[in-house]
Each structure stands twice: as C-alpha cells, then as structure tokens.
Amino acid sequence: MSLRLTALDALHRSLGATMTDFAGWDMPLRYGSEREEHLAVRTRAGLFDLSHMGEITVSGPQAGELLDHALVGFISALGVLRARYTMICREDGGILDDLIVYRTAEDEYLVVANASNAQVVLDALTERAAGFDAVVRDDRDAYALLAVQGPEANGILAKLTDADLPGLKYYALLPATVAGREVWLARTGYTGEDGFEVFCAPADAAHLWTALTEAGTAEGLVPCGLSCRDTLRLEAGMPLYGHELSTELTPFDAGLGRVVRFDKTTNDGAFVGRKALEEAAAQAELNPPRKLVGLVSEGKRVPRAEYAVVDAEGAAIGRITSGSPSPTLGKPIAIAYLDAAHAEPGSTVAVDVRGKAEPVQVVALPFYKRAR
C-alpha cells in the first residue's frame, strides 16, 4: 500500500525534509538537525505538520452522552470551546488510544486520535454510538493540522489573526481567521511549551504554513519534524501510544488513572470498561505492581525502548518504554515501567544497554517543565 501524503508534502520536499513512514503516512522526520529543531521549540518556535492525526466529529443531541459512554472521561461536562485529554478503553480496561476531545459546539465534538489508531477509534465510536441520537463522522480528510509551538508562538500567531489569543486558555479553542483562512485554533500541543494547533482545510494548509513561516522568521521559527516532537514530548513526560500506552495496560497502570471519571452521572454512570477499571483502580491504590518513572543517565549510551531495567544483581525489574538523548538536559533520558519497590525517585538502578549495565537514576516525571 502506498503511503498517504499530507497537503504539505510538496513543501516538505522543497525544504529538503528527511521523510519517514509513520502509521501509513509519509511524514517529515526532520528538516536538518533534530537537535536544533528541538532547541528551537524550547527557546523560540517550531512549526509542525500533524496532518496524520485522525479527526472524528461526533454531533447530535446525545453526542455528549455517547462520548461519556464510549470514553473514560466526563466529556459532556466539558464547556463549549474547551478541550480535554482522555482515553478510549476496551471492556477489559485496556487502552485503545489516548485522545484529545474538543467541544466545538453545544452538540458537537472534535475527537483527535493518534494516526496509528484512528481507524480503531472510528470503528469503536461508530459501534458504541448504537442507541444514541448522535452521528460519528470520519473527518480525517476534512482537516490538515499545523502546530506552532514554543515561547514565541503567541507573538507569531498574533501577527496573522485578530483572535483573542490572550483570552485563549490552555486546552481551549476558538473558531478564528488566520492569514485570511477559517480555522479552529486550539491552545494545545505535545511539546511541553506554550503553543497552538491549527485545524484547517487541506486546501488552506500550504498557505497557512507559508504565512506562519514568514510571520515567524524574525522570531527564529523553524520547521520541525516528528523526531524532535518525540524528544520534546519525552522531556515533558507525555505518554506515546505504543510506548507508554497499549491495550495491555489500563490508565491506572500508566499512572494516568486521573483521566478515568467514575463520578460521571450520564448513562447512570455506566461506560465501556467501567468494571475492569474499578478493579484496576483498587489494585493501583492497594498494591501498585509497577510505576511509570523517569530515568536519567550520566553516561553517553542511550537507554532505548524495550531495553531491560535491572537491579544490582542483574535481575529484570522493569522495561524502558521510550528513551533518547535529551537536548535540554544534555543527558540520555528514558521513561520506564519499574517495579514499585525500585521506583522511588533518587534510587539508582541500571539499564541493560546491549549487554552492558549502564547506571541510571530514577527521577519523577516530567524531566522538563517550562517556566510559566
């Protein structure tokens, strides 16, 4: 099967991007040095093409009730023009995907799924919509998605829109005109920085990319690929589906039990996975089997996903889910699931890096938090 191309494909190629297959999409991995792109987002601004993300519109009088039933969050309680991080789980509590849900109107929501799970989420929502007065619409082809992230993002965008940016809170959105094009402008992102995500018509994507690039030149905005997006989110301690999250884990296993809202009142409190998640919550409270922690290495070799974490005797006590050199810290960092007995911040454990035990220190997540 050939790779899907975003509306910005020709632009990426003209910029000399190194492209990569990501969940069936041909996406920019980096344009030059991924380290420089990473540092640009931390100190200035970066521009991302995220058009591979999967948009699903849920609308109708019972759209909120449907989402309360289908997802673990209390979605109908979300204010109009606000967004929420949530998850969709199976009956057994396993995580199908993590999502951001934007409430775009009283009776309409925009659900954004990971590219790799968009079809799974679409199918699950469609199936779970039975009996609700609501419509689930595949809008993957209706939107391109750009993200402007970094401390200069606000100033750059302000040059292109009259929208009330100071009034746009974190995890909120607005219908706005940016560079003359109608978009949904959301103050969300996946980098640990202030920033915006711009949902637009694919036909407008290249115009917006060019306008943002020109508006950001003076501030040092650079195009950024998926490689630095991954190191940025890793420093910010944000989970990535397929790494920290999977169908084998519940939100409680991932240390994200707070997204599960047992207090929701719609549908008499029933939702898909409730029973299994109540058991997982009780287990996590009494006897957490393992914890998601950060690891920092003083060495140069990088603990990578799937490497074993070992104790002083070499016995396996955990597993790395994501690892990378941290451009901000200047050291290798990793996220790992670690047996609770070894998970205390400050502990020293080791990672089996291709046969050699490299000492690492356990730290609390995130590795990086921006000054506000």
Place this chain on the structure above:
Amino acid sequence: MSNPTHLQYTKEHEWLTAAVDGVSTVGITAHAADALGDIVYVQLPEVGDTVTAGETCGELESTKSVSDLYSPATGEVTEVNQAVIDEPALVNSAPFEGGWLFKVRVEATDELLDADGYTAFTGA
C-alpha cells in the same frame, strides 16, 4: 555533500584514505551521517586492537538509532579520534575531515568503491 574523489568507499558507508606509510584513515560518509541524524555517541576500537574488514568494530548512536560500525580494512588500529569521542556531532558536521574515526595499519581490505561507484551505489 559530494564524495571526495581521493577516498575509497565501502557499501557499508565507510571511507578509507590511501595508505601513508601503510596507515589509512577511516570515517563514515556524509550520506551515512545524514541518514543517521544527530550522532550522540561513538564507540570506537582501541589502539592496538586488530580489526577485520567487513566486521563490526564499534557503534554509532544517533537520536533515533544505533548502528554498527564496520571496518573497511583488516589490520591494527594505530590511532582513534578522541575529538569525535568527546564531540560526536563532528561526524555530522565534518564527516570527511575532523569527523574521522580511526587509523588502521592496512593488511587487507574488502572490495572498495571509488567515489563515482559509491555515488552511484547510494543513488545520490
């Protein structure tokens, strides 16, 4: 970056200088460095080690991956580039110059390509 014509190349993307007093310098090509991305760690053979043409003799670690380093020649290692151990990004910024990796007293080599042959091989 074009491939310098005074070097010889392997299909594993190493380059090798013509021997001076029997000793050749080894590095990886710009093509390989670019494909790896930002290199963050370089593990090289030690001075006095014997390396074998076509076999692994170290590793190059980038943000996203770990790659084996293959020796383009058989022989004794006479020098390693401490500068790239201290600053692995040199391999990205100057792959054919300051980013060289080690020197070897060449006893034998695998089949090597000239610059045109390597350029054709990489499709660049």
